[in-house]
Amino acid sequence: MARSSARDTQNKRYFGLEVPFNAAMPGGRVRDFCEFSERRMEFFKHTIEESSLSTRSMDRLAKVARTVAMNQKLFDQKDVIQGVESPMVGMKVMKYGINSRLTHGMVDGIGGSFELDYSDYGDQKRWIDGIRIVVDPDLPESEISLSGDSGSVWINRATSKAVALHFAGEDGLGPTAEYALAQSMPRVFSLLGVGII
Known part of the structure; x- marks a missing residue:
């Protein structure tokens, strides 16, 4: 619904x-x-x-x-997002993506660097820092990231705090490669110089 x-x-x-x-x-x-x-x-x-x-x-x-x-x-x-906090390995999270809809994941890496290929979009391959989110073993889903989901907010299910801003997903290498990439929400807020009202 x-x-x-x-x-x-x-x-x-x-x-x-x-x-x-x-x-x-x-x-x-x-x-x-x-x-x-x-x-x-x-x-x-x-x-x-x-x-x-x-x-x-x-x-x-x-x-x-x-x-x-x-x-x-x-x-x-009424108030889903209760603030912002840093992601931690093992944290259970959820997001709503425009195409993947409501999905659940688990943070399995923070402070990583990932190669993304933007050559199909007139750019080149780039290394981008971020965090990695994988399928939550307690709530397994076939897809946690699809095209169009960028900008979705990953929320800590235990605290209802925003922890990451989704920007990319798996590389299509098979079912064990299902993952999402995101930027730490505190880092996003810091770079933009903004906070929660």
Whole structure:
């Protein structure tokens, strides 16, 4: 029920606009779709004025905020994300990805460096730091990461705190290679110079 609710919400929000999901919002229209309270809009404007972030970075931040807000509705809880904490090996986590939907995982590596091939997208192979999340053996799923899931927030199931921002997945080498890659949420917040209101 929660999965179709999230899909229905996005279908209504983007009906007739050729925008399939939050991450695909056109940059110049992000604020049209991201509903901010008056207090949060003032904070957002202040952050833009006081930071060295580009407008594109602020749009991306708003998209992440939109996804977090959807996750709160999705899990049928008033306040799903209770803060931010650092990931730890063995931590049980969950996320809602646009294509993989609700998935569960377990952090099995932090501080790693992973080679990603962006040559199909006009770039090159790059080494990117991050954390690795594998299938939770207690809640096994065939897929925990699919194309379109980037920007999903991994949440510690025990504390409801955001621990990582999803950015990539497995390399397709077989069923034992199922994994997700993410950036530590405290690191993301630090690089962006933002925090939870």
